[in-house]
Amino acid sequence: MNRRHRRVRIFATSVVTVIAIATGIVSAQSVQAAPDAGALGAQWTATHDGPRAYPNVHIDWDVPITMSDGTVLKGNVYRPADAGGRPIDEQTPTIVNLTPYTKLISNVLDSAMTFPILADALTEVFKTFDLSAYGLGGFTEITKALPAGTLRAFGVDRKLVQSGYTQVVVDVRGTGFSQGIWQVFGEREQQDGVEVVDWAATQPWSNGRVGMNGISYSAINQLQTAQRHPAALQAIFPIVPGSDLLRDIAATGAGVGFGFLPVWLIGVNGTKLLPDVLSMIAGAFDWKWLADRVRDPMTFFNYLIAALTVPSIDAIPPELETLIRDDSPIRTSWLGHPEQVTIPTFVYGGWHDIFTYSSPRVYNAVNVPQGQKKLVMGDVYHLTSGSGNGLPGGPPRLDVLQRAWFDKWLKGIDNGIDSIANVTMWQQSGGWTESPSFPRPNMDYRRMYLNATASATANSLHDGSLTATPGDPARVTVAPGLATLCSRDSATGTAGITAALDLCAKDSRVSELNAITFTSAPVAEPTQVSGPINLHLNTVLDATDGYWSATVNDVAPDGRSTVWTSGQLTASLRKVNEQKAVRSANGDYTDPYPILTLDTRQAIVPGEPTIVDIGLAATDGVLQPGHRLRIDIYAMNFPRGIPLRPLLNESGLKPQHVQLDPDEPSWVNIPVEGNPGW
Secondary structure, eight states: OOOOHHHHHHHHHHHHHHHHHHHHHHOOOOOOOOOOOOHHHHHHHHHHHSSSSSSEEEEEEEEEETTTTSOOEEEEEEEEOOOTTTTTTOOOEEEEEEEESSSSHHHHHHHHHHHHTTTHHHHHHHHHHHGGGOOOOOOOOOHHTTTTTHHHHOOOOOOHHHTEEEEEEOTTTSSTTOSSOSSOOOOHHHHHHHHHHHHHTTTEEEEEEEEEEEEEEEHHHHHHTTTTOOEEEEEEESSHHHHSSSIIIIEETTTETTTTTHHHHHHHHHHHHHHHHHHHHHTTTOOHHHHHHHSSSSSTHHEEEEHHHSSSSGOOOOOHHHOOTTSSSSHHHHOOOOGGGGGGGGEETTTTSSTTTTHHHHHHHHOOOOEEEEEEEEOSSSSTTTTTSTTTTOOOHHHHHHHHHHHHHHHHOSSSGGGGGEEEEOOOOOOOEEEESSOOOOOOOEEEEEEOOSOOOOSSSSSEEEEEHHHHHSEEEEEEGGGSSSSSHHHTTTTTGGOOOOHHSSSSTTTGGGGGEEEEEOOOOOOEEEEEEEEEEEEEESSOOEEEEEEEEETTOOEEEEEEEEEEEGGGOBBBOOOTTTOTTOOOEEOOBOOOOGGOOOOOOOOOEEEEEEEEEEEEEETTTOEEEEEEEEOBBBTBBEOOOHHHHHHHTTEEEEEBBTBOOOOOEEEEEEEOOO
16 A cells, blocks of 8 residues: 555544544434335345455556646546456456546545445444434434445445446546646536546556546536547446536526535635645656646636625626626536437436436436436435435445446446336435336426415415415515525525524425415325426516525425425526426426526516516425425525625615416416315
């Protein structure tokens, strides 16, 4: 073991030991019913956890990979090795992972997961670890990522390597030890993905068949690479991928992702400044790397600062203007084209992930036969990805599914993974289920009208009803506030950090104190809801702009209000791209797809009615008998999103109104199956 690996392992061991001591005293039962792929799933798990074909892993550190523009990326190459640690002579399939978080992080996690006995013991502890009784169920879900195989799927999986694969973990251009300027998914960075795949396929240890793996950023660049069709790329396994990045997180509904973007940018920009100390000691330091870091030490912060501080539209600087022009290079590079992906693709997403909008859309768009694409949707946030996998009744672990997927499509092993259900998903308020498609078949979109009549179920600014027909005329008002700090949207927007508190993430009654709510009658029988949802509002503002946020909730008989999905929109940026918008058979929007550019901004006349369509991310849930459907409406959604500063200034943070007019009604267009008795 060389000095670098030894130091990383010592650090990782210390971290794991502290966690084990802190958590080992807590134990509880956490079981959920779900399809688990039956005997096939058990077979895949046994294969992955069973005897290894090769006893060791050989690592080539910081291998230079030169791009066509001369920029040198650095990658660690993990190869199967014999008992003496020597890499094998046989050529193997290769798995590529492109990360902006420095491959040092992948190595730390790899070292932690391979520490004898302790990692396995900690995995067993976290299977039953539960702090729900103390109101910290969300923290429990974060710990479930370990037994779910998430950490192995994040970067390096030694079990995968020892089964006859080579893994290559590469620092994205401008991050880690790679040269260049970080482009944040720019066109040149996307071309790097193709060139790294081509490089991997032609190395002497490769058999020419390449797959890609990774989470979040490393899932997005899998799709971006696959849509460019490098010949060697045969299969991908993206976990929580985004595809429409502006609408996913950068500016959802034209609201800046304040809960996620600053922390994320600090993390990537901070780690990219960590130097390769060993190269310094060896006298081989990369001075071009240093020059690139000096040239651009804090990538993208100029955009963020401008979005939050520029006082008026006239003062918007050119760099920010590129984000609010539909044809700018950055906007076009952030819009993926999953319909151009033509290789086997396994998508894992979460109902409360920052990329929930994209994950099901990616699955549906990928252009391959059904057996060559799969979708798993968990009840997770970004940081809790995989939670529930590998537990009794849940789908197999992510590392197990990844291995089975690559065995099928890179090695040609007939292991049956192409025959499992097309879609496996956590049905909210229910449990794990399977479906031939998403949305589920036989969904019937229908309008439920916002009605001022009290439902007598909510403690909100106005407790209204959802009914099959419009009610009497009325105007209800909501003012901007900070109650959404304690909300499920806050948890989504912070990648799951604030989900640690069940009080906020699992019950909306705190945030509803500053919302207007509309609640249906209780359903008479189980009623499934599956698909994207649109909220059509007749609004009145007292200023020239405003900001709307809405959630769809399941309300239990005891009053608990649980968010299933949400959406948000800056009022003046409501213009819909009709070419990309989706409507249901009844003619109403299901995904209105706003354009979100200043060029298409539509004026707001204070005091006059304005129609706003707010798309809510696709969801899947079941209302149990006695439960109700609720729509919450807010005039702010901090920290999930806040308007661009010029538009926020125009709003004046004034109260906002929903005009309930039977001649121009407000409604939610919702997909249901069953007979709710509404």
